[in-house]
Amino acid sequence: MYIDFHTHIIPEIDDGAKDVGMATAMLEIAYENNADTVILTPHVNSGADFEHFLQTRKKKFNLLTKELKTSRVAHPNLMLGAEVLLDGALSERENVRSLCIEGTELLLLELPYTPWNSWYNHEIYNIISKHEVIPVMAHIDRYLRSPKDIRKLDALVSFGVKFQVNASSFLSFSGRRIIRELAAEGLIYAFGSDCHNLTNRSPDLSKAFRALGKKFGEDFIDYIYDKTYDMLENNTIK
Numbered sequence: 001m002y003i004d005f006h007t008h009i010i011p012e013i014d015d016g017a018k019d020v021g022m023a024t025a026m027l028e029i030a031y032e033n034n035a036d037t038v039i040l041t042p043h044v045n046s047g048a049d050f051e052h053f054l055q056t057r058k059k060k061f062n063l064l065t066k067e068l069k070t071s072r073v074a075h076p077n078l079m080l081g082a083e084v085l086l087d088g089a090l091s092e093r094e095n096v097r098s099l100c101i102e103g104t105e106l107l108l109l110e111l112p113y114t115p116w117n118s119w120y121n122h123e124i125y126n127i128i129s130k131h132e133v134i135p136v137m138a139h140i141d142r143y144l145r146s147p148k149d150i151r152k153l154d155a156l157v158s159f160g161v162k163f164q165v166n167a168s169s170f171l172s173f174s175g176r177r178i179i180r181e182l183a184a185e186g187l188i189y190a191f192g193s194d195c196h197n198l199t200n201r202s203p204d205l206s207k208a209f210r211a212l213g214k215k216f217g218e219d220f221i222d223y224i225y226d227k228t229y230d231m232l233e234n235n236t237i238k
């Protein structure tokens with residue numbers, strides 16, 4: 001059993017599922033793979049109109065749940081969230097908390113596609129203190145080039161930031177080294193597929209989980225499941 005913490009399954013809202021049929025098929029795959037819960041995390045930019053984003057997300061989510069009901073497709077539990085792209089002004093925005101995973105203070109934050117920048121720590125600190133959220137860094141494996149880069153995370157760890165990795169990164173040579181290091185330091189809080197479609201970025205994590213189980217033992221996937229579950233449970237908005 002696992003929780004897919006990072007997905008682009010809500011149809012017609014970002015570069016993920018193109019339509020409700022694709023979204024339904026993606027959820028079927030997750031269910032067949034034994035996903036217990038799937039968190040739906042469409043992209044949103046820091047400068048976007050959050051209210052508009054949330055309305056669109058609700059509309060498209062309703063479309064999806066209606067289809068799941070009529071087609072009687074078995075699917076995992078669904079939770080609403082967002083993948084928020086960090087920029088230097090996010091902490092100044094209002095209503096950042098509205099982008100948290102529903103019922104929690106967890107905010108899935110994506111770093112810009114640039115080499116590690118020194119302003120990240122400062123901005124993330126401001127977001128935590130002003131908005132009282134707990135950032136979960138999306139696919140942190142993507143930003144680390146070598147195992148020693150893990151030290152770049154020290155400040156974030158000291159702020160209480162959590163980390164999500166893309167499980168399929170473990171299937172590449174460099175990703176494997178990074179994930180080994182993150183696991184050794186106890187920094188993996190959640191696995192995600194970061195799925196966008198049914199082909200090259202699919203929700204099927206079976207191959208990655210087999211490789212992870214082989215390396216860390218079969219219990220490892222369950223261990224991360226418990227950690228993710230605890231994180232979701234214990235960060236409920238008071």
Ligand SMILES: [Fe+2]
Pocket residue numbers: 006007008083138194
């Ligand atoms: Fe993503």
